Amino acid sequence: MTPDMFFGLASVLFSIGLVGIISRRNLFVVYMSIELMLSAISLILATFSKLQGDAGGSVMALLMIGVIASEAALFLAMIVHLYRDYRTVDSDDFDILGSADA
């Protein structure tokens, strides 16, 4: 088991999250892709923590789990708010700030 395997896996997961953000319009999928990217970073942090023999990386990954939880709460509240007003979760429909002539 080498660190390269973990780094490769984390890179692939981060990129899958990025692909999800770019290619999908469903707000839930965008939200879960952001979570996946954050989780890939915390995997990298935990790997470095074991490499260096320092618990600091683990602590940083632990704090990151807290950040992920608070991001989940805010993003889901935002989705509920948008769905109540627009009756859709399609990110193409939320253009109220962009349409100047409306």
Added chain:
Amino acid sequence: MLETNTLEIIIFSILAAFMIGGSLAMITNKQTVFSAFGFLVAMLGLAGMFALLDNRFLAIAQIMVSVGAVVVFSMLTILTINMKEKSLLVEPDKFKWIAFSIVLIAPFTYLLYKSLSSTALKFSTSIQTFDTKAVGHELFTSWALPFEMVSILLLVGMLGSIVIARKKKEKR
């Protein structure tokens, strides 16, 4: 009897297959609930990865927070919104977009992997486990300020989500 290293590689491969498969299912499924199940599988695999890195506390925290709270919360929201089959998004060019963005992001993935693995470090052979004691000691000595900042962030996130999701009062 398998060697420890071989066994670790086998476990790593199974977990990695689950994680990548789950996240691919997450970004390709039309039904949002199935996407959430893929996300659940990926998060469970990540907890297994933390355990494989001898990081027990982080593995348990991952299962309790990400799987127990975040995924369940997402599924509750998805099921509350309760999109009917006909009102689900129509994304006819979905796979075209996915293929295009994979081509776009593949060089970046390679760059990320190369820059991470250029450290060329090896795992030390001695077993060192980051248990609750080590993580807790570090958390309350040199990481006390970031810890407090995250606790304030969680409080603000809680208040903010209540304010955002609240129903607007009718204006008269």
